[in-house]
Amino acid sequence: MKTTLQIEVKKTDHSRIHETDFDNLVFGKVISDHMFVADYVNGEWTDLRIEPYAPLSLNPANATLHYGQSIFEGMKAYKNDNGEILLFRADANQKRLNESAARMCIPELPEEIFMEGLLQLLDLDRNWIPNKPGYSLYIRPFIFATDDYIGVKPSEKYKFMIFTCPVGHYYSKPVAVKVEQHYTRAVEGGTGAAKAAGNYAASLYPALLAQRQGYEQLLWTDGKTHQFIEESGTMNVMFIINNTLITAPTHTGTILKGITRDSVLKIARDWGMQVEERFLSVEELEKAIQQNTLQEAFGTGTAATIAQIYKINIYGTDYGLPSKPADSFSYRVLETLDNIKYGREEDSRGWIIKV
Secondary structure: OOOOOOOEEOOOOOOOHHHOOOOOOOOOOOOOOEEEEEEEEOOEEEEEEEEEOOOOOOOOOEHHHHHOOEEEOOEEEEEOOOOOEEEEOHHHHHHHHHHHHHHOOOOOOOHHHHHHHHHHHHHHOHHHOOOOOOOEEEEEEEEEEOOEOOOOOOOOOEEEEEEEEEEOOOOOOOEEEEEOOOOOOOOOOOOOOOOEHHHHHHHHHHHHHHHHOOOOEEEEEOOOOOOEEEEEOOOEEEEEEOOEEEEOOOOOOOOOOOHHHHHHHHHHHHOOOEEEEOOEEHHHHHHHHHOOOEEEEEEEEOOOEEEEEEEEEEOOEEEEOOOOOOOOHHHHHHHHHHHHHOOOOOOOOOOEEEO
């Protein structure tokens, strides 16, 4: 991408990379040396800069702290065997960020600022990208309101930032999930399709209740009837019943348009698999488990990639799912995605950007 952007770069005087234990990374705990920052003032994005990662100074009247105008993305960069940096589907994340921005009354961020700021940041902190299987650099772009004003209205000023974290696996083993039948994550007309901070805040309490009962995640159901499965707390969910891949559609605006979700669906269709984007009822899921026609259940997401589900609680009853063979769809699609991300397989879909 050719660019005329002027990005000021101030490098850290003290890198923390030699203090980092790359063999024992806790997801999201270790932050790389630098961050990209841009400010929205007087109707334009300005003051583009890369500077050492450091705490922010906020006015107590900051609009985000009171009214929650905040959106974010999650993406990853990888290293291939030649040490080259590979960025997976960054264009899709950039487009989704602006879709979230429109819903949350945040000004659109130009693609050039997103991509050039990201690429320069990755190039500067390239040594933070782990060079071992299963590891990557997690990337967190986000925008939040910066008006210092107590009033319920869209902010006039915003800050866009990107920082990165070297990470290992988000889930180190298969997860247990519970069907939620009381609390609601999203409703039609709400903000469920936006990657907005408030959506996650609202999900914390019911997720905590489930975790206290031994379940890593919830299977959220529709807000009207709680009869149809939508998604999970950190990932979209998919089921294979009678050789058909089933996952909830995104047209209702209650489900996040997952980049990994979309990638899995594209690969499945390329492989000739039957795919149905429709709402699966809890009753149909339970019946499939009881009749042994549920072949696979798994989550998809940037952090989790493919998360195997080994147990589902449906209205108080635990259903253990049988272990899957190594050639099952979810394992094969995970291997394919990893091969593309790490440069071990040809990228025939144009998903990879080399930094």
